[in-house]
Amino acid sequence: MxxxxxxxxxxxxxxxxxxxxxxxxxxxxxxxxxxxxxxxxxxxxxxxxxxxxxxxxxxxxxxxxxxxxxxxxxxxxxxxxxxxxxxxxxxxxxxxxxxxxxxxxxxxxxxxxxxxxxxxxxxxxxxxxxxxxxxxxxxxxxxxxxxxxxxxxxxxxxxxxxxxxxxxESVMFEMEPIAAAYAYESTLDHDELILIGDFGGGTSDFSLLHVGPGVRARGRTEKDLLGNSGLGLAGDSFDARIVRKLVSPALGSDSFERSYAQAADRPASIIPAVPAWIYANLERWHYLSFLKTRNVAEILKSARARAQEPEKIEALINLVEEDLGYQLHQAVQRVKMDLSHEESAEFRFRDGSMDIVATVSRAEFEGWIADDLHSIERCVDALLVASNVAAHEVDRVFLTGGTSFVPAVRRIFESRFSASRVRTxxxxxxxxxxxxxxxxxxxxxxxxxxxxxxx
Ligand SMILES: Nc1ncnc2c1ncn2[C@@H]1O[C@H](COP(=O)(O)OP(=O)(O)OP(=O)(O)O)[C@@H](O)[C@H]1O
Ligand SMILES: [Mg+2]
The missing domain is CATH 3.30.420.40 (ATPase, nucleotide binding domain)
Incomplete structure (x- = not known):
């Protein structure tokens, strides 16, 4: 061995x-x-x-x-x-x-x-x-x-x-994007200044460093690493946006109480049928099982009785009672992944009283994740500024991690560094x-x- x-x-x-x-x-x-x-x-x-x-x-x-x-x-x-x-x-x-x-x-x-x-x-x-x-x-x-x-x-x-x-017995930690840089380095026959972008489920991480056979031969020094940056959002956040924009409305997040909907002179305050924190838990599918409590069941049943669209609240009750977080998450990931290689994709989630079918265009999805994309852009730009490196000085950009398949994520780099300098x-x-x-x-x-x- x-x-x-x-x-x-x-x-x-x-x-x-x-x-x-x-x-x-x-x-x-x-x-x-x-x-x-x-x-x-x-x-x-x-x-x-x-x-x-x-x-x-x-x-x-x-x-x-x-x-x-x-x-x-x-x-x-x-x-x-x-x-x-x-x-x-x-x-x-x-x-x-x-x-x-x-x-x-x-x-x-x-x-x-x-x-x-x-x-x-x-x-x-x-x-x-x-x-x-x-x-x-x-x-x-x-x-x-x-x-x-x-x-x-x-x-x-x-x-x-x-x-x-x-x-x-012991572990040594290394930054994930630096590790990805070492993997990329093994493919090189010359030295490069590279920017790594590692986009996973939880985090997006960046490192700017010199790599290559020459760097390895002379031995790495601290100066080879120009900087790291990162932010705690990636694929899971994109999934949460899909839930917020597509799934939650089908489960009553935009629905109001009947008394409000029927009142001729509508009251100044709008009363949502179900409190917003319940939908916030839905966005992180692994939190969904936390909703399976007697307290939440009572809130939902009384909301259904007062709701303008009780069938939507019924579907939400079914989702919580049957603990369908995993199935929901699978459906969300499927549409997200399809949109990585198709201009539009079908979202489909069927179970019992629930039947959500919708066509989503890539442009629509990109609109939903626009804030996240801006945060990523700001993080990359800040790294270049803090490292005192101009975009044209970067020889190569290496993108890795499952979320780097998202075309809008790749575009951030193609527009700053040109597509010919981006590798995946x-x-x-x-x-x-x-x-x-x-x-x-x-x-x-x-x-x-x-x-x-x-x-
Ligand atoms: N084709 C695809 N299109 C869009 N997203 C994808 C695709 N394939 C995988 N993903 C997403 O990539 C993420 C997982 O990527 P990866 O395995 O690199 O993350 P991780 O290493 O587990 O997370 P982290 O690095 O944040 O700890 C998930 O959010 C998944 O939905
Ligand atoms: Mg990772």
């Missing part, structure tokens, strides 16, 4: 908001990704989801957990649905939402993440045939919900704890590849240092 250092294999782990992957860098510079089995074949990206289910075995009730593709498969097959938990990385900055109760047992966010990380480690150990105790792990420049460096440090420490709970690729694995390359570099330099000290 390839190994560069006595501490073990050089492993990179990208624990993503939506997808995770693991790579091993061999001594010759080759990188191997871990493959995960699914019902439809092997995949190199492991969904960062956890499904907890209550099972009765020999008269005792047990809580069983499944992760990755298996989590979704078990969830869909289950007659009595348990809890499907996703986007856990987005909770790491929260000082209030530190955990959740599932079937009467309290789990911290670190506990939940460590279940996923343990399974990732075991899969890698199986494939590489050796124990894995150390890894180079990615972190976004700015975590979802972070307002300060202190918030990011807090999130990194919690992520470290989750790795330690998952059986790792390895959307779901470049961060893990680069992390493994980084791990191998550090291992090699440690080995060299050890050699010089005669260790």
């Amino acid at each position: 390839p190994s560069t250092h006595s501490s073990g294999p050089s492993i990179g782990i990208d624990f993503g908001t939506t997808n995770s992957s693991i790579a091993l860098a061999g001594p010759g510079g080759g990188v191997e990704l871990v493959s995960f089995p699914t019902a439809t074949g092997l995949t190199e990206s492991f969904r960062s989801v956890l499904y907890l289910e209550q099972r009765k075995q020999a008269g005792r009730t047990q809580i069983k957990g499944f992760t990755g593709p298996g989590a979704i498969e078990h969830y869909l097959q289950a007659e009595h649905k348990g809890r499907l938990i996703q986007s856990l990385k987005s909770y790491l900055t929260s000082r209030t939402l530190t955990g959740t109760e599932v079937f009467g047992r309290r789990y911290t966010v670190e506990d939940l993440i460590s279940r996923i990380l343990t399974d990732l480690r075991l899969s890698a150990e199986r494939q590489f045939g050796q124990p894995i105790r150390h890894a180079t792990v990615g972190r976004p420049v700015r975590f979802v919900g972070a307002d300060s460096v202190a918030d990011d440090d807090f999130a990194v420490e919690r992520l470290r704890q989750a790795f330690l709970h998952a059986g790792f 690729g390895n959307e779901f694995t470049s961060v893990a590849r680069g992390l493994a390359v980084r791990a191998a570099e550090v291992d090699a330099s440690k080995a060299e240092a050890g050699l010089f000290r005669g260790v």
